[in-house]
Structure formats: C-alpha cells, structure tokens
Amino acid sequence: xxxxxxxxxxxxxxxxxxxxxxxxxxxxxxxxxxxxxxxxxxxxxxxxxxxxxxxxxxxxxxxxxxxxxxxxxxxxxxxxxxxxxxxxxxxxxxxxxxxxxxxxxxxxxxxxxxxxxxxxxxxxxxxxxxxxxxxxxxxxxxxxxxxxxxxxxxxxxxxxxxxxxxxxxxxxxxxxxxx
Numbered sequence: 234x235x236x237x238x239x240x241x242x243x244x245x246x247x248x249x250x251x252x253x254x255x256x257x258x259x260x261x262x263x264x265x266x267x268x269x270x271x272x273x274x275x276x277x278x279x280x281x282x283x284x285x286x287x288x289x290x291x292x293x294x295x296x297x298x299x300x301x302x303x304x305x306x307x308x309x310x311x312x313x314x315x316x317x318x319x320x321x322x323x324x325x326x327x328x329x330x331x332x333x334x335x336x337x338x339x340x341x342x343x344x345x346x347x348x349x350x351x352x353x354x355x356x357x358x359x360x361x362x363x364x365x366x367x368x369x370x371x372x373x374x375x376x377x378x379x380x381x382x383x384x385x386x387x388x389x390x391x392x393x394x395x396x397x398x399x400x401x402x403x404x405x406x407x408x409x410x411x412x
C-alpha cells in the first residue's frame with residue numbers, strides 16, 4: 234500500500250515511518266508534506282514511506298503493514314479525511330502496536346501516542362486583518378502571519394502499552410502529559 238520515498242538515501246535504516254495522508258484532501262495531493270518529511274527522515278536515518286489513503290480499508294492495510302520488524306511508526310498529516318478517521322487510526326495503530334505522531338491534541342487525548350500542533354488562536358489576528366482590508370488595505374500587501382505557539386501532548390499510557398519509554402527531556406517540554 235505505501236511506497237518508499239524516491240529520495241531516501243539510506244539503504245537499510247533500522248526504522249521506517251509512514252506519512253499517512255489522503256491525496257484528495259492534502260495540499261498538493263500530499264506533496265506539500267513530502268519534502269520536509271523526507272528531509273527530517275534522512276537526517277534521522279529513517280526510511281520515509283509515503284502512505285496515501287482514501288478509505289478505512291486502506292488505513293487498516295497501511296497500519297497493519299507497519300507492524301513488526303523493522304521498527305515502524307506513522308505521522309498523520311493535517312487533512313480533513315485523516316481527522317475524520319481519528320478513532321479508526323488510533324484503534325488500528327494500538328492493535329498493531331504502531332506509534333503515531335498526530336496534528337491535533339484530540340488524537341493524543343483519545344489514545345494516540347503524541348501530538349504536536351499549533352496552539353496559537355488565529356481569530357484575534359484574523360479580525361485585525363479583516364479590519365485592515367475593510368479600511369482599504371490590499372490583501373497581497375499584508376504580511377504573512379505564522380504561528381508562534383505550539384502544543385506538545387504526550388500520552389504516557391499509550392507509550393507504556395507500546396513498550397516505549399519517553400525521555401524525561403521530552404516530557405519536560407510537553408505542554409500536557411496524559412497518564
């Protein structure tokens with residue numbers, strides 16, 4: 234179901250990680266996430282696997298293929314399909330003992346291993362931008378706003394069920410730890 238990244242430079246890394254995305258719901262059909270994912274994987278000697286999914290059956294198949302040796306994991310991309318299949322993804326990952334990193338705290342809160350997400354409300358900045366546009370500012374002349382605050386949630390109960398020990402340094406950086 235999933236396929237190795239074409240740019241992987243490592244012949245036999247000890248770990249492989251699948252990038253779970255729906256090409257019909259992801260920016261650039263998933264290509265938006267692939268470059269940074271491949272670069273990070275290469276720096277960590279991990280084999281990046283692209284895992285496009287469009288159905289519950291494909292999610293089941295991709296995650297089940299990650300079980301076992303070599304050690305594997307998954308990273309779920311922020312798209313509406315993956316978000317809508319949150320419960321299924323968490324359940325299948327738990328059943329196959331595949332650790333996952335997710336894009337919304339709700340994934341970690343409801344049983345996923347961890348999430349790393351934007352924790353920076355957009356509404357106050359958005360209102361200021363709308364106000365400026367209504368007063369005559371041209372949208373293309375307004376600066377791009379980037380998030381400045383992020384949230385890391387770690388589920389220790391899930392880590393324990395997967396046989397993982399979360400380093401104290403990572404726990405110290407977490408904004409929320411679920412025990």
